[in-house]
Amino acid sequence: MNISEKIKAGRENKGWTQAELAAKSRVSLDSIKRYESKKNSNITIENLIKIADALGVDLNFFRSDEFVTKLLLSPVTKSQKVVTKLSLSQQNPVSQSKNSIQTLNDDIVSIPFYEDIQASAGRGAYNEAETSRVMTFGKDFLREYFGLISFKDLSIIRSIGDSMYPTLPQDCYVLVQKKAVKESEICVTRIDDELYIKRLQKQPTIRLLSDNMAYQPIDLEGKNFEIIGCIVGYFKKTAL
Numbered sequence: 001m002n003i004s005e006k007i008k009a010g011r012e013n014k015g016w017t018q019a020e021l022a023a024k025s026r027v028s029l030d031s032i033k034r035y036e037s038k039k040n041s042n043i044t045i046e047n048l049i050k051i052a053d054a055l056g057v058d059l060n061f062f063r064s065d066e067f068v069t070k071l072l073l074s075p076v077t078k079s080q081k082v083v084t085k086l087s088l089s090q091q092n093p094v095s096q097s098k099n100s101i102q103t104l105n106d107d108i109v110s111i112p113f114y115e116d117i118q119a120s121a122g123r124g125a126y127n128e129a130e131t132s133r134v135m136t137f138g139k140d141f142l143r144e145y146f147g148l149i150s151f152k153d154l155s156i157i158r159s160i161g162d163s164m165y166p167t168l169p170q171d172c173y174v175l176v177q178k179k180a181v182k183e184s185e186i187c188v189t190r191i192d193d194e195l196y197i198k199r200l201q202k203q204p205t206i207r208l209l210s211d212n213m214a215y216q217p218i219d220l221e222g223k224n225f226e227i228i229g230c231i232v233g234y235f236k237k238t239a240l
Helices: 001-016 018-025 029-037 045-055 141-148
Strands: 069-071 108-120 133-138 152-161 174-179 186-191 194-201 206-210 225-236
Touching: 001 018, 001 029, 001 045, 018 029, 018 045, 029 045, 029 133, 045 133, 108 174, 133 141, 133 174, 141 225, 194 225
Parallel strands: 108 152, 108 194
Antiparallel strands: 069 225, 108 133, 152 174, 174 225, 186 194, 186 225, 194 206
């Protein structure tokens, strides 16, 4: 089944009308009808997440060749803004939160999705929102699409700006993993109260690089900064 058929099947399994699914998912009725009819559906990842939450299914349920994801096989640079709640310097910040990453069983992982946090792949952005919802993914999905081996310390945030284009789309959701960042990998870095997604350069000096040559490097020497973690993949906003 394609995604349109899966939405309809999930709704009918609940015994809901299209209007009921729209109300429970907070997605417009016109959108639900369009998604199920496959006529110019153009479903966005945020609406797909809302529908999955309403139906009580893993987002992996909608997996198909049409589900647009990208595995970042080569290191990339990005600038991104994330609130300090996601900071590595805090002791177990995520595990202390009700939105913490949890292994639901041997095959499913729950990942916090900070839909209101915007990370800048550009000149910096700021957003103080810290609330999140939890998304569930099958480990097989994360392995296949993002090449993950470890499923710890993952989160999803929004990337804005074009400094990492064409490596990363201008407006997408990025999968972040808090871990040591290697030379030339794409990372999330906090500078003061702003988050950036850029490529990390460690030698001869530590700085952040953009894949879009219109942006100048950001030197980190002498700045109040913290490297949060790696960008291990992204979801395009349009999933169909």
